Amino acid sequence: MKKLMEGSEAMAEAAIAAGCRFFAGYPMTPFTELLEHFARRMPEVGGVCINAESELEAVGMAWGALATGARAATGSTGQGLSLMQESFSEITLAELPLVIFNMARGQQDYYQSTRGGGHGDYRHIVLAPADLAEAIELTQLAFHLADTWRNPVLVYGDYLTAHIQEAVEVDPLELGPVADKDWALDGSLGGTGRSRIISPLGFAKTGRRSPGIEQHLRTMTDKSRQIEAAEVRVEVGHVDDAQTVIVAFGTPGKFVRYVVNQLRADGERIGFVRPITLWPYPTDAVAAAAEGARTVGVFELCAGQMIDDVRLSVLGRAPVVGIGGISTDGSGFGVGPLLDAEIIRDRILALHRGETMPPLPDNERLEV
Amino acid sequence: MKLVGQAKPDLLLSQEHHMCPGCGEPMALRGYLEAISELGLTQRTIAVHGIGCYTSFSMTTDLDLVQALHGRAPSVATGIKRMRPDAIVFTLQGDGDMVNEGLQEVLHTAARGENITCVLLNNGVFGETGGHMTATTVLGQRTKNSLDGRDANYHGYPILIGDLIARLQGAAYVARGSVHNAAGFARTKRMFKRAFETQVRGEGFSFVEVLTMCPTGWFIPTTEGPSYMNETLGEVHIMGELKVDGVIRTTDELHEENIRKAAEIEAALARGGVDA
Ligand code: SF4
Numbered sequence: 072m073k074k075l076m077e078g079s080e081a082m083a084e085a086a087i088a089a090g091c092r093f094f095a096g097y098p099m100t101p102f103t104e105l106l107e108h109f110a111r112r113m114p115e116v117g118g119v120c121i122n123a124e125s126e127l128e129a130v131g132m133a134w135g136a137l138a139t140g141a142r143a144a145t146g147s148t149g150q151g152l153s154l155m156q157e158s159f160s161e162i163t164l165a166e167l168p169l170v171i172f173n174m175a176r177g178q179q180d181y182y183q184s185t186r187g188g189g190h191g192d193y194r195h196i197v198l199a200p201a202d203l204a205e206a207i208e209l210t211q212l213a214f215h216l217a218d219t220w221r222n223p224v225l226v227y228g229d230y231l232t233a234h235i236q237e238a239v240e241v242d243p244l245e246l247g248p249v250a251d252k253d254w255a256l257d258g259s260l261g262g263t264g265r266s267r268i269i270s271p272l273g274f275a276k277t278g279r280r281s282p283g284i285e286q287h288l289r290t291m292t293d294k295s296r297q298i299e300a301a302e303v304r305v306e307v308g309h310v311d312d313a314q315t316v317i318v319a320f321g322t323p324g325k326f327v328r329y330v331v332n333q334l335r336a337d338g339e340r341i342g343f344v345r346p347i348t349l350w351p352y353p354t355d356a357v358a359a360a361a362e363g364a365r366t367v368g369v370f371e372l373c374a375g376q377m378i379d380d381v382r383l384s385v386l387g388r389a390p391v392v393g394i395g396g397i398s399t400d401g402s403g404f405g406v407g408p409l410l411d412a413e414i415i416r417d418r419i420l421a422l423h424r425g426e427t428m429p430p431l432p433d434n435e436r437l438e439v
Numbered sequence: 440m441k442l443v444g445q446a447k448p449d450l451l452l453s454q455e456h457h458m459c460p461g462c463g464e465p466m467a468l469r470g471y472l473e474a475i476s477e478l479g480l481t482q483r484t485i486a487v488h489g490i491g492c493y494t495s496f497s498m499t500t501d502l503d504l505v506q507a508l509h510g511r512a513p514s515v516a517t518g519i520k521r522m523r524p525d526a527i528v529f530t531l532q533g534d535g536d537m538v539n540e541g542l543q544e545v546l547h548t549a550a551r552g553e554n555i556t557c558v559l560l561n562n563g564v565f566g567e568t569g570g571h572m573t574a575t576t577v578l579g580q581r582t583k584n585s586l587d588g589r590d591a592n593y594h595g596y597p598i599l600i601g602d603l604i605a606r607l608q609g610a611a612y613v614a615r616g617s618v619h620n621a622a623g624f625a626r627t628k629r630m631f632k633r634a635f636e637t638q639v640r641g642e643g644f645s646f647v648e649v650l651t652m653c654p655t656g657w658f659i660p661t662t663e664g665p666s667y668m669n670e671t672l673g674e675v676h677i678m679g680e681l682k683v684d685g686v687i688r689t690t691d692e693l694h695e696e697n698i699r700k701a702a703e704i705e706a707a708l709a710r711g712g713v714d715a
Contacts, residue, residue: 092522093518093521093522095518119521119522121517121521123514124543124547125543127511127514127543127544128514128517128543128544128547129514130514131507131508131511131513131514131515131517131518131544132514132515132517132518132521133518134505134507134511134514134515134518135487135505135514135515135516135517135518135519135520135521135522136518136519136521136522137518138485138505138515138518138519139518139519139522139523141522143518143522157508158508158511161508165506256485256503256504256505256519256523257485257503257523257526258482258483258484258485258502258503258523258526258527259482259483259503260482260503261450261475261481261482261483261484261501261502261503262449262450262476262481262482262501262502263482263501264452264501266500266501266502266503266504267503267504268497268498268503268504268505268506269504269505269506270497270505270506271506272506274497274498274506275498276452276498276499276501277452277453277455277498277499278452278453281498
């Protein structure tokens with residue numbers, strides 16, 4: 072049965088439905104409500120939610136919980152995730168299936184999510200839902216993919232994902248089996264000569280074959296290539312004969328889809344590409360859409376980050392133009408006036424018709 | 440007769456190590472591994488190691504183990520313990536790892552009364568990088584970045600971490616031992632046992648700090664390690680049980696006990712031996 076739920080609640084419920092039993096986080100707008108829901112719900116389902124003393128502790132605790140084989144997650148906004156980056160790198164190299172929620176302030180964390188703010192050659196699978204129904208699905212998928220690949224997965228939400236209320240249903244998804252976690256620690260093998268180690272450094276216990284750090288890092292890179300080949304997800308609309316293609320993800324992707332559908336109904340030859348996985352990036356879908364297009368527009372709520380991946384996909388087939396920009400409310404946490412169907416429509420049409428791009432709308436600043 | 444140096448704890452996969460001659464860390468390792476075996480906790484223990492010279496024990500220790508980042512072991516151990524409350528979970532960190540990089544982690548973990556045991560190997564120096572000042576380096580101690588000795592006006596004062604942790608309500612058992620002689624080793628091993636027993640009983644956070652020799656990082660001959668340790672670090676980081684059953688003991692009480700114990704050992708040696 073559908074129930075009116077806030078996005079944060081829906082995502083927490085989806086995580087619990089997926090078997091997540093450990094969460095640790097530190098309050099920060101607009102992530103706070105997700106932590107609140109986990110704090111309330113985890114004890115009811117036999118899980119644990121710790122209000123960590125900082126983001127550093129939160130990610131460390133999740134690391135420990137994962138090492139026992141539990142499904143575990145942490146999260147924050149991009150600012151808080153900046154603090155966790157060192158651990159993200161190492162958790163990835165230790166092949167632990169962490170799920171991370173970024174309830175981002177706008178789309179300023181595209182680089183952070185897809186390039187990683189941490190050290191080394193690691194990659195995180197990044198899932199970007201456009202609405203709550205998709206957020207529920209992708210949250211569950213996140214735990215499944217994390218276990219499948221033994222690689223962290225980040226769910227990229229935002230202020231609207233976290234706070235919007237929709238009538239939704241959280242049904243546990245049947246996503247297929249994942250391998251037994253024979254690497255998980257329970258302490259039972261001490262003194263048997265078969266004790267286990269979870270290490271980011273490519274170490275094995277004495278007497279066992281150790282890959283060594285170089286081979287370990289190469290194996291991790293090979294895994295990234297396999298994920299790139301297997302896990303791309305994308306929604307594409309009206310691109311076959313499109314003269315203008317708009318690329319957008321997450322909540323802005325939902326707005327762009329709505330506007331492009333309207334413009335199509337008006338007879339404009341415009342299409343859209345909405346990456347659902349930000350890594351691996353839907354390079355082929357963007358390239359195919361750009362084939363024969365006059366222009367590719369990128370609508371994102373930041374100064375222009377995903378546009379790099381669009382350009383790397385389009386590879387000169389068409390000019391790539393940023394039509395989004397920085398837009399926040401007065402607090403800097405929420406949604407700015409640019410996320411508005413009329414304004415987005417005007418910008419897409421300006422690009423499509425080769426007219427001057429309207430100036431970015433300003434928010435009404437809070438009087439301080 | 441089996442020599443001390445030939446004794447191999449059950450929980451070691453190999454006796455080989457790459458520590459410097461005279462290093463105190465392998466002695467501390469032996470102490471807690473023997474304590475775990477003797478308490479019958481072998482097949483329910485999970486270790487979390489930080490980053491330092493002792494990280495090489497990660498491969499040779501025959502326990503389920505997580506290799507953590509520098510400074511972060513107590514949080515990792517927290518996550519393990521919360522999901523496996525029946526496991527005995529302990530961390531191994533050096534002073535650079537715990538008191539410099541990860542001070543807040545160990546303090547928060549202790550304050551939370553997390554039912555784990557944290558082990559600190561304190562030699563007052565970053566051994567692995569070649570002898571640099573840490574937060575526990577004592578005043579006057581020469582390191583590569585306090586060449587004329589640690590100066591309070593320039594470098595600040597050392598942190599007496601055991602004393603600090605003892606003040607936290609969540610800490611149930613706090614002790615500071617050493618491995619500079621056989622008696623110190625035996626006493627430290629008893630501390631390990633009490634700490635693990637505290638955890639088995641679910642009484643809260645337990646902490647054992649061990650003063651260990653680092654002749655390499657102290658720039659002294661190997662044979663002078665034990666006496667240097669006793670006279671420099673040992674004079675500031677006072678050895679003894681700092682908190683037992685939740686009751687804090689004063690530095691004066693520890694001093695008195697240490698003097699009494701030293702006298703007992705002298706007497707026992709005069710009689711012909713000490714039973715470790
Ligand atoms: S540098 Fe110091 S702590 Fe490291 S192995 Fe050598 S003596 Fe031991």
